[in-house]
Amino acid sequence: MLHGIDLDIPRGKVVAVMGQSGCGKTTLLRIIAAALLPTRGRARVLGQVTGDLDRDALYALRRRMGMLYQFGALFTDMTVFDNVAFQMREHTNLPEDAIRDLVLLKLEAVGLRGAAPLMPAELSGGMARRVALARAIALDPELILYDEPFTGLDPIALGVIARLVRQLNDALGATAVIVTHDVAETLPLVDYVYFMADGRVVAQGTPAEVRRSGVPFVEQFVSGATDGPVPFHYPAQGYGADLGLAASA
Amino acid sequence: MRAALTHLGAAVTAGVWRLGYAARFFGYLLAHSGTAFRRFGLTVREIYFAGVLSLIIILVSGLFVGMVLGLQGYDTLQRYGSSEALGVLVALSLVRELGPVVAGLLFASRAGSAITAEIGLMKATEQLSAMEMMAVDPVARVVAPRFWGGVISMPLLAALFSAMGIFGGYLVGVVLIGVDEGAFWSQMQAAVDVREDILNGVIKSVVFGFAVSLIAVFEGFDATPTAEGVSRATTRTVVTSSLAILALDFVLTALMFTGGN
Amino acid sequence: MTRSTIDLWVGVFVAIGLGALLFLALKVGNLASFSTAETYRVEARFANIGGLKVRAPVKSAGVVVGRVAEIGFDNEAYEAVAELTLDARFKFPRDTSAKILTSGLLGEQYIGLEAGADARMLADGERLRLTQSAVVLENLIGQFFTSKAAEGGEAKGAK
Numbered sequence: 001m002l003h004g005i006d007l008d009i010p011r012g013k014v015v016a017v018m019g020q021s022g023c024g025k026t027t028l029l030r031i032i033a034a035a036l037l038p039t040r041g042r043a044r045v046l047g048q049v050t051g052d053l054d055r056d057a058l059y060a061l062r063r064r065m066g067m068l069y070q071f072g073a074l075f076t077d078m079t080v081f082d083n084v085a086f087q088m089r090e091h092t093n094l095p096e097d098a099i100r101d102l103v104l105l106k107l108e109a110v111g112l113r114g115a116a117p118l119m120p121a122e123l124s125g126g127m128a129r130r131v132a133l134a135r136a137i138a139l140d141p142e143l144i145l146y147d148e149p150f151t152g153l154d155p156i157a158l159g160v161i162a163r164l165v166r167q168l169n170d171a172l173g174a175t176a177v178i179v180t181h182d183v184a185e186t187l188p189l190v191d192y193v194y195f196m197a198d199g200r201v202v203a204q205g206t207p208a209e210v211r212r213s214g215v216p217f218v219e220q221f222v223s224g225a226t227d228g229p230v231p232f233h234y235p236a237q238g239y240g241a242d243l244g245l246a247a248s249a
Numbered sequence: 250m251r252a253a254l255t256h257l258g259a260a261v262t263a264g265v266w267r268l269g270y271a272a273r274f275f276g277y278l279l280a281h282s283g284t285a286f287r288r289f290g291l292t293v294r295e296i297y298f299a300g301v302l303s304l305i306i307i308l309v310s311g312l313f314v315g316m317v318l319g320l321q322g323y324d325t326l327q328r329y330g331s332s333e334a335l336g337v338l339v340a341l342s343l344v345r346e347l348g349p350v351v352a353g354l355l356f357a358s359r360a361g362s363a364i365t366a367e368i369g370l371m372k373a374t375e376q377l378s379a380m381e382m383m384a385v386d387p388v389a390r391v392v393a394p395r396f397w398g399g400v401i402s403m404p405l406l407a408a409l410f411s412a413m414g415i416f417g418g419y420l421v422g423v424v425l426i427g428v429d430e431g432a433f434w435s436q437m438q439a440a441v442d443v444r445e446d447i448l449n450g451v452i453k454s455v456v457f458g459f460a461v462s463l464i465a466v467f468e469g470f471d472a473t474p475t476a477e478g479v480s481r482a483t484t485r486t487v488v489t490s491s492l493a494i495l496a497l498d499f500v501l502t503a504l505m506f507t508g509g510n
Numbered sequence: 511m512t513r514s515t516i517d518l519w520v521g522v523f524v525a526i527g528l529g530a531l532l533f534l535a536l537k538v539g540n541l542a543s544f545s546t547a548e549t550y551r552v553e554a555r556f557a558n559i560g561g562l563k564v565r566a567p568v569k570s571a572g573v574v575v576g577r578v579a580e581i582g583f584d585n586e587a588y589e590a591v592a593e594l595t596l597d598a599r600f601k602f603p604r605d606t607s608a609k610i611l612t613s614g615l616l617g618e619q620y621i622g623l624e625a626g627a628d629a630r631m632l633a634d635g636e637r638l639r640l641t642q643s644a645v646v647l648e649n650l651i652g653q654f655f656t657s658k659a660a661e662g663g664e665a666k667g668a669k
Contacts, residue, residue, distance in 0.1 A: 073376050073378065087383050090383070296520045408534060409526065411534060442565070447535055
């Protein structure tokens with residue numbers, strides 16, 4: 001599915017991977033998350049080659065990462081508090097009052113400390129995603145992966161999430177990889193952008209470079225034009241032939 | 250014609266492949282069941298959802314089945330002047346067969362389908378994936394407690410079904426119709442053997458518990474992560490569990506209740 | 511649903527489930543009767559045991575005093591060997607006889623013991639000397655027809 005990907009994501013930066021649906025960016029994210037192994041070549045994440053890891057080492061690596069899913073993927077049978085506390089309870093031996101302080105700290109960072117006793121079903125989409133973000137940073141990860149974090153949010157929530165992504169990254173000194181197709185919110189936010197189409201990287205650069213880029217695909221993507229390298233019409237036979245008209249009178 | 254045969258062949262191959270996959274899943278589940286027992290609270294919670302919430306349907310069904318056994322049994326037995334054997338008829342039918350089997354079928358449709366839907370939905374909303382990303386094994390944390398909760402609940406539910414059924418038979422036979430109470434219980438006690446009948450019934454219900462719970466968690470875990478996929482998985486759980494119970498019942502009955510001296 | 515409520519209900523569920531099992535074992539089955547008593551073994555040989563099964567009751571004067579523990583076949587004497595487990599509370603004289611009887615007309619078969627008059631009692635491992643085999647229906651029918659035929663022959667001869 002992916003061909004000839006050669007990416008370098010430096011520590012401490014926020015990097016976006018953009019492209020149309022089905023271009024392979026989610027697959028790329030899963031390879032970074034070590035949920036998939038590359039069939040050829042290697043993925044080196046946080047200093048470790050993912051293909052070499054056994055299960056315990058893999059789990060140890062994942063504890064240093066955080067992932068935000070497209071619709072939050074909160075555990076629906078637990079409260080917001082328990083969701084954020086989940087990793088702390090599973091992976092550390094911290095006493096409950098220490099966990100309580102930490103959970104409230106994380107929720108305060110995303111502005112939802114008051115929502116701690118609610119169940120996920122009671123949250124709006126934007127709130128759920130913020131809780132998921134708090135959960136993703138629960139153990140102060142070194143690498144945070146975002147799978148389409150801006151999808152389906154209203155403008156206010158969009159702005160909140162974008163601001164949080166940047167702030168948390170800088171506060172934690174972490175590296176962030178955002179898979180998205182939301183150009184307007186993402187370009188002002190990130191340090192570097194990769195563009196993907198049909199499983200390949202077709203362009204890359206800083207946001208400023210990208211805006212000035214001469215690559216037709218990038219220009220069409222950034223400006224949102226309806227026709228260009230990505231055609232409007234799905235390939236089909238001639239219109240006249242489809243309607244059953246005679247070749248010529 | 251050729252297409253039909255190809256389809257059949259593909260279906261059989263797919264079925265066998267799936268069976269192997271399910272067997273490996275079962276092995277993995279057993280190997281990672283430590284969490285379910287070390288943090289027994291997780292399993293207790295699942296016993297509540299699978300067992301306690303099935304109580305009403307099991308008790309009511311047991312009562313009605315026992316009452317029907319009493320009515321039908323009396324009708325047939327009194328033609329041969331053996332109406333005092335009603336207790337024997339009701340007790341043996343329930344303890345050997347109806348208790349484990351009917352309770353198993355009811356459990357599969359109520360608790361089994363709920364477990365499949367729950368796990369399937371967690372898969373569809375990426376909760377299992379998120380848990381995996383947080384370095385927590387979803388099989389150990391989510392699947393195993395539900396499996397063992399089902400296994401523990403099933404024999405208890407079968408016993409309750411049989412007990413309620415016998416009470417139902419007593420209500421109809423002795424209280425309503427007027428069969429002699431002493432004969433009802435004494436003949437029953439003489440004919441029902443703890444090892445042959447009751448223990449075998451318990452063994453059956455344990456086996457059914459394993460089968461239904463495994464099918465329920467497997468179908469949920471393997472469901473296609475869409476709404477349609479979850480609904481199909483839930484249906485498959487009920488159908489496959491029911492067939493498995495009936496087939497296993499035949500095998501176990503042949504092993505236990507036939508044979509010579 | 512708080513933790514403690516769930517625990518309470520699960521506890522109740524397990525308790526009544528085990529209670530149902532206990533009810534089945536004691537009130538419905540025959541657990542209370544026999545298994546814990548002390549027993550001793552005796553042997554009885556029969557020419558034909560009919561439909562006798564292992565765990566069939568051994569009764570004397572209509573009361574269950576033991577069970578058939580094992581049924582075997584002696585390949586040299588060509589007879590059936592039944593091992594009986596008798597309740598240690600009941601002692602029988604050494605010349606007690608054992609018969610294979612049927613409960614009711616078509617019911618299950620059991621062993622009936624009729625006490626003899628010997629002063630010495632049967633000990634563990636000894637053999638019952640007097641036995642009567644089961645009545646085999648086919649032989650009975652055969653006898654009936656043979657006797658009917660004989661009667662017919664006599665009647666003819668008398669004419």
